[in-house]
Amino acid sequence: MSTPAGTDLTATDAAELGRLLNTGEVSSTEITRAYLDRIAADDGELGAYLHVDPDAALARAAELDSSEGDLGALAGLPVALKDVVVTEGVPTTSGSRILEGWRPPYDATVAARLKAAGTVLLGKTNMDEFAMGSSTENSAYKVTRNPWDRDRIPGGSSGGSSAAVAGGLAPWAIGTDTGGSIRQPAAVTGLVGHKPTYGSVSRFGLIAFSSSLDQAGPMARTVLDAALLHEAIGGHDPLDSTSIPAPLPPLAECARRGAEGDLSGVRIGVVRELGGEGHAEGYEPGVLARFGEAVALLESLGAEIREVSCPAFDLALPAYYLIAPSEASSNLARFDGVRYGLRVGDDGSHDLDEVMALTREQGFGPEVKRRIILGTYALSSGYYEAYYGQAQKVRTLISRDFNAAFGIDDGNGVDVLISPTTPTVAFPIGSRTDDPIAMYAADLCTLPASLAGVPAISVPCGLSEGLPVGLQVMAPALADDRCYRVAAALEAAQDAARGHRFLDQLVRRAAGPEEPA
Numbered sequence: 001m002s003t004p005a006g007t008d009l010t011a012t013d014a015a016e017l018g019r020l021l022n023t024g025e026v027s028s029t030e031i032t033r034a035y036l037d038r039i040a041a042d043d044g045e046l047g048a049y050l051h052v053d054p055d056a057a058l059a060r061a062a063e064l065d066s067s068e069g070d071l072g073a074l075a076g077l078p079v080a081l082k083d084v085v086v087t088e089g090v091p092t093t094s095g096s097r098i099l100e101g102w103r104p105p106y107d108a109t110v111a112a113r114l115k116a117a118g119t120v121l122l123g124k125t126n127m128d129e130f131a132m133g134s135s136t137e138n139s140a141y142k143v144t145r146n147p148w149d150r151d152r153i154p155g156g157s158s159g160g161s162s163a164a165v166a167g168g169l170a171p172w173a174i175g176t177d178t179g180g181s182i183r184q185p186a187a188v189t190g191l192v193g194h195k196p197t198y199g200s201v202s203r204f205g206l207i208a209f210s211s212s213l214d215q216a217g218p219m220a221r222t223v224l225d226a227a228l229l230h231e232a233i234g235g236h237d238p239l240d241s242t243s244i245p246a247p248l249p250p251l252a253e254c255a256r257r258g259a260e261g262d263l264s265g266v267r268i269g270v271v272r273e274l275g276g277e278g279h280a281e282g283y284e285p286g287v288l289a290r291f292g293e294a295v296a297l298l299e300s301l302g303a304e305i306r307e308v309s310c311p312a313f314d315l316a317l318p319a320y321y322l323i324a325p326s327e328a329s330s331n332l333a334r335f336d337g338v339r340y341g342l343r344v345g346d347d348g349s350h351d352l353d354e355v356m357a358l359t360r361e362q363g364f365g366p367e368v369k370r371r372i373i374l375g376t377y378a379l380s381s382g383y384y385e386a387y388y389g390q391a392q393k394v395r396t397l398i399s400r401d402f403n404a405a406f407g408i409d410d411g412n413g414v415d416v417l418i419s420p421t422t423p424t425v426a427f428p429i430g431s432r433t434d435d436p437i438a439m440y441a442a443d444l445c446t447l448p449a450s451l452a453g454v455p456a457i458s459v460p461c462g463l464s465e466g467l468p469v470g471l472q473v474m475a476p477a478l479a480d481d482r483c484y485r486v487a488a489a490l491e492a493a494q495d496a497a498r499g500h501r502f503l504d505q506l507v508r509r510a511a512g513p514e515e516p517a
């Protein structure tokens with residue numbers, strides 16, 4: 001079997017790779033080797049991966065190449081997983097020292113489903129420790145660089161996944177999103193990233209940060225690829241008590257339909273509170289300009305555009321930074337130095353409490369400690385109602401704003417809401433590490449959908465000063481298909497307007513300055 005002449009397998013979308021595999025033009029081994037070669041050449045500098053096992057990946061690819069049965073659309077394709085996803089026998093750290101060396105005895109449902117679909121695990125990607133952050137600088141292990149500008153952050157907390165996919169070191173990847181950690185890294189690296197409806201992708205085997213918010217989802221180079229990967233991981237799972245017993249809508253079909261470019265009859269609401277009039281402080285002019293152009297393009301495809309006000313969105317940031325740390329303070333209590341991972345001071349000179357305290361002192365980084373302290377405070381007697389209780393009320397108000405905007409009660413609403421995904425393009429490494437509030441501001445646009453549990457996608461909408469800008473599409477719960485349809489329409493219309501696919505620009509960029517354009 002030979003590779004079709006001129007095809008750079010690391011610069012090809014996953015759907016096309018799947019087609020080449022199906023027709024027998026390439027093998028899983030060839031694709032896997034191509035990505036492993038790129039990892040060997042580039043990951044020293046990019047720092048996207050925490051763990052890669054080339055021999056295991058190639059053995060798996062060979063096994064798939066020689067298997068007879070039809071495993072389906074994803075069979076033979078490599079994939080990268082954020083290191084928050086538990087993988088049987090494969091090191092899993094969640095970006096933390098406290099889990100260094102842990103090899104889980106089981107697979108997360110997301111990992112198990114991808115295995116059953118015949119994918120090849122390329123490796124585990126870097127992330128902010130326990131998914132707390134927006135830049136991947138909170139990883140206990142390494143800095144990850146943005147392939148568009150290696151002095152800038154790749155977003156976070158799924159920044160290893162975004163850097164890997166944008167850099168041509170994986171065709172696609174799984175991320176997780178608690179307050180924006182799929183959408184924001186996708187936006188700042190020029191990728192498509194989707195946070196599914198809460199409860200529609202299993203949380204079984206995701207190392208918990210904030211259980212009422214955490215959701216795994218796809219990060220890819222095209223809307224169709226994201227839909228295909230989403231379909232492979234989603235749907236009901238009896239192992240997750242918050243899993244919704246409903247089938248997924250036909251996501252890939254909606255992405256294909258969206259790409260045909262007709263949005264007539266689709267009502268799109270532009271959220272005033274996310275960068276609109278009177279709410280533009282902190283938003284870069286280049287981000288707002290690209291967003292405005294995208295809105296005009298959507299309108300030219302037949303969509304009806306309205307401005308919509310969601311006043312409670314202004315309170316999403318403080319509410320999130322009470323609720324998420326509160327849940328984290330409880331979830332992270334399990335890391336006690338006794339059950340798994342790091343254990344410090346177990347030399348006979350310390351009692352059990354001291355071993356736990358020493359382990360947590362040395363095993364957790366500063367941001368994780370900050371969150372545990374914040375959360376413990378917000379939940380403590382005397383403050384609970386004033387902080388956690390108030391934040392939960394805000395959460396209800398945000399859900400009501402979404403319901404009103406979508407016309408859930410009166411049928412008189414929009415089909416989707418849109419906004420920029422992030423107020424700024426990728427910022428320089430180190431520029432916000434001393435200022436937690438500035439770091440938290442990266443989540444301004446993504447938090448409302450997280451708190452309400454509704455689906456939201458980020459899709460590229462051009463460049464500002466040479467760096468990618470993302471547009472976010474939010475939809476009612478369980479209507480993830482609408483996100484894919486609108487995102488695919490925008491992607492196709494922008495590609496047509498610029499005369500080449502954004503994907504081609506992305507992979508040229510990733511290849512570095514020496515590559516011919």
Ligand code: GLN
Nearest residue numbers: 131132133178179180181
């Ligand atoms: N940046 C947000 C935080 O630090 C969101 C993280 C996430 O979605 N995992 O909490």
